[in-house]
Amino acid sequence: MVNNPLQSFFEAKSIAIFGASSEIEKPGYVIAENFLKNFVGKTYLINPKGGEILGQPVYKSIFDFDDPVEEAVIIVPAKYVPSTMEDCAKKGIKSVVIITGGFKEIGEEGKTLQKRIDEIAKENNIRVVGPNCIGLFYPKRGIDMVFLPDSKLTRPKKGGISILTQSGAFGSAFLDIMGTLGNGNYLSKFVSYGNASDINEADILEYFGEDPETKIILAYLEGFKEGKRFIEAARKVSFKKPIIAIKANRNEAGAHAVASHTASLAANDAVTDALFREVGIIRVYTWDELFDCMVAFNSSLLPEGNRVLIITDGGGAGVMASDSVGELGLELAQLSPAIHDKMKEDLPAFFSVENPIDLTGSATAKEYIYSLEQTKDDPNIDSITYIIIPTPPAINVKDLMEGLKPYAKTMNKTITFCALGGAEAVYIREELEQMNFPFYPTPARAIYGIDKLTEYADFLRDHGQKLPIIREIPK
Amino acid sequence: MKIDSKSIDVAYKEGRDFLLEHEALKIFESVGITFPPNALVNDTKEALAFAKKVGYPVVIKAMSPEILHKSDYKAVVIGINDDDDLKAKFDDMKKRLAKYNLEGILIEKQVKKGIELIIGMNIDPTFGPVVAFGIGGILVEAISDVTFRLCPTTKERALRMINEIKTQKMLNGFRGLPPVDRDALAEMIVKVSKLAIDLEDYIKEIDLNPIIANEDGVYGVDARIILKKK
Numbered sequence: 001m002v003n004n005p006l007q008s009f010f011e012a013k014s015i016a017i018f019g020a021s022s023e024i025e026k027p028g029y030v031i032a033e034n035f036l037k038n039f040v041g042k043t044y045l046i047n048p049k050g051g052e053i054l055g056q057p058v059y060k061s062i063f064d065f066d067d068p069v070e071e072a073v074i075i076v077p078a079k080y081v082p083s084t085m086e087d088c089a090k091k092g093i094k095s096v097v098i099i100t101g102g103f104k105e106i107g108e109e110g111k112t113l114q115k116r117i118d119e120i121a122k123e124n125n126i127r128v129v130g131p132n133c134i135g136l137f138y139p140k141r142g143i144d145m146v147f148l149p150d151s152k153l154t155r156p157k158k159g160g161i162s163i164l165t166q167s168g169a170f171g172s173a174f175l176d177i178m179g180t181l182g183n184g185n186y187l188s189k190f191v192s193y194g195n196a197s198d199i200n201e202a203d204i205l206e207y208f209g210e211d212p213e214t215k216i217i218l219a220y221l222e223g224f225k226e227g228k229r230f231i232e233a234a235r236k237v238s239f240k241k242p243i244i245a246i247k248a249n250r251n252e253a254g255a256h257a258v259a260s261h262t263a264s265l266a267a268n269d270a271v272t273d274a275l276f277r278e279v280g281i282i283r284v285y286t287w288d289e290l291f292d293c294m295v296a297f298n299s300s301l302l303p304e305g306n307r308v309l310i311i312t313d314g315g316g317a318g319v320m321a322s323d324s325v326g327e328l329g330l331e332l333a334q335l336s337p338a339i340h341d342k343m344k345e346d347l348p349a350f351f352s353v354e355n356p357i358d359l360t361g362s363a364t365a366k367e368y369i370y371s372l373e374q375t376k377d378d379p380n381i382d383s384i385t386y387i388i389i390p391t392p393p394a395i396n397v398k399d400l401m402e403g404l405k406p407y408a409k410t411m412n413k414t415i416t417f418c419a420l421g422g423a424e425a426v427y428i429r430e431e432l433e434q435m436n437f438p439f440y441p442t443p444a445r446a447i448y449g450i451d452k453l454t455e456y457a458d459f460l461r462d463h464g465q466k467l468p469i470i471r472e473i474p475k
Numbered sequence: 476m477k478i479d480s481k482s483i484d485v486a487y488k489e490g491r492d493f494l495l496e497h498e499a500l501k502i503f504e505s506v507g508i509t510f511p512p513n514a515l516v517n518d519t520k521e522a523l524a525f526a527k528k529v530g531y532p533v534v535i536k537a538m539s540p541e542i543l544h545k546s547d548y549k550a551v552v553i554g555i556n557d558d559d560d561l562k563a564k565f566d567d568m569k570k571r572l573a574k575y576n577l578e579g580i581l582i583e584k585q586v587k588k589g590i591e592l593i594i595g596m597n598i599d600p601t602f603g604p605v606v607a608f609g610i611g612g613i614l615v616e617a618i619s620d621v622t623f624r625l626c627p628t629t630k631e632r633a634l635r636m637i638n639e640i641k642t643q644k645m646l647n648g649f650r651g652l653p654p655v656d657r658d659a660l661a662e663m664i665v666k667v668s669k670l671a672i673d674l675e676d677y678i679k680e681i682d683l684n685p686i687i688a689n690e691d692g693v694y695g696v697d698a699r700i701i702l703k704k705k
Binding site for chain 1: 603
């Protein structure tokens with residue numbers, strides 16, 4: 001990877017924290033603690049008050065020690081940010097993250113301050129993330145500028161998803177969700193870029209695109225600094241890895257008076273929608289959809305086609321899932337005749353071996369596992385959704401979960417899961433999430449996950465691209 | 476291909492921020508976008524001579540810097556089938572619209588029935604110039620079935636664009652009409668998208684609406700170019 005400014009932010013061996021605080025409820029303390037506990041490089045704490053935090057000295061100035069420093073995190077109040085930037089310049093720091101808010105987003109006074117930091121950055125070739133953001137998080141190297149304490153925000157652990165977000169609050173809530181989901185192994189890199197005075201959405205997308213540790217990119221955007229560049233970058237990146245994006249603020253009208261039909265049609269976000277589709281960005285609109293896509297892409301494989309098999313013990317759930325298959329333009333798979341005939345023979349006569357495969361209220365864990373075993377290699381099926389209603393008396397959910405565990409390591413077809421009900425459904429959810437299977441609370445969402453995987457795979461095939469391996473089959 | 480953009484200077488000189496249709500036609504035709512045979516005429520004699528050359532039916536349109544939305548002024552008359560009809564409609568139009576500083580009457584061979592589509596260009600505040608394609612004519616704003624690409628675009632992308640609109644049924648031979656020529660359409664999209672870049676300093680919006688796709692090919696039948704304020 002050449003010349004992407006973000007590389008040095010994530011690879012820095014030494015970081016100075018301006019505004020490190022000994023008061024544990026302050027962001028300056030949380031960030032200091034994060035780095036002291038987890039960062040694999042050297043951490044320097046700076047605060048004019050001096051003292052110490054967790055046994056580490058707090059320097060009154062960056063000039064109180066001679067070691068060179070590669071990166072800075074700035075959490076000092078806005079009015080002190082320009083002078084802190086000047087200190088960074090003198091010290092030779094080239095990568096600066098400004099967490100502090102109170103810049104362009106608050107009006108004229110803030111704008112002037114932001115302009116000042118832009119000037120200092122330009123004059124000294126300093127690259128800036130922020131201001132007004134929650135900065136970077138990179139579990140692998142213990143870079144953690146998220147000022148929300150561990151006790152309140154569960155950090156996700158090392159994984160393959162990288163996030164770029166314009167909103168810090170959105171980003172942190174999503175991190176928390178990832179941290180508490182399954183085994184928590186989700187995150188490669190996180191960048192909250194706030195006002196994007198320098199580094200913007202296009203820089204970050206390009207960086208994630210080139211970054212070999214990033215397998216999936218999630219983006220939360222409200223606007224663009226460089227819309228055209230973002231689209232052109234996505235055109236290349238989406239051939240290598242999925243980009244799942246929310247572009248909120250959809251009613252932000254292109255509300256200038258227009259004289260042509262074209263211009264009136266181009267209002268609102270029809271253009272964003274078309275351009276995202278063109279370059280293969282998987283656009284999602286709601287929090288649920290973002291979550292559903294994340295789970296699907298992180299935990300399942302890309303399907304070879306659009307034929308879906310539904311396995312369930314509930315007639316109604318199967319019908320609803322079938323409806324979703326039709327509505328989303330997917331197809332109900334037809335079992336290969338040999339597999340169909342064998343299953344028909346092996347299973348009780350009143351089970352329906354069609355699509356959906358309906359194991360009825362007499363289903364057992366054994367029959368559930370048997371159905372998966374029989375169909376998982378059927379070439380007539382591209383993906384499977386497995387909808388469990390655990391209430392029938394003969395289903396032992398513990399046995400069912402034990403029986404599924406081996407498949408978590410060997411499953412070589414797209415699969416999504418759903419369990420409907422109360423306590424046992426919750427148990428199933430937790431078990432499946434631990435196995436890193438994609439779990440959904442409703443049949444429609446389990447099919448939606450398959451639909452988005454199928455759509456992306458179609459896009460790649462349609463453009464003559466190979467399907468990337470996002471999820472390695474676990475050993 | 477040399478773009479014939481003289482009319483842009485004329486429009487700016489006259490203080491207009493749009494081109495008259497016959498001016499826009501010159502630009503489009505100079506880059507190979509097809510229109511039915513047409514001519515700007517001033518009197519019935521010229522009109523009749525044109526009709527004799529291309530055959531009926533013909534369409535007449537009043538060209539005036541004071542008329543941007545022609546339908547508001549009944550400044551378009553279609554389905555003229557013979558010399559007498561042409562004489563009558565022509566005189567009537569000149570009389571009715573005399574006060575609007577007419578530059579002439581644009582007379583066109585009327586194309587056969589077909590599917591009405593739109594190709595356009597707009598400068599998106601976020602993404603810059605984008606080319607639009609979709610279902611056109613009077614349905615355009617009612618059903619909003621339209622998609623966009625960054626300018627300039629390629630033929631491959633334009634073909635995908637055509638595949639992307641929802642009303643595919645309309646394109647595949649609707650109600651006895653022949654399927655639209657996707658190839659020709661894609662080329663037209665590409666040309667508009669290139670024009671947007673070549674004349675980026677001047678052009679703010681383009682509308683080719685409708686474009687008629689029929690058994691003979693794909694034709695622009697109304698064209699509008701809005702200029703950037705100078």
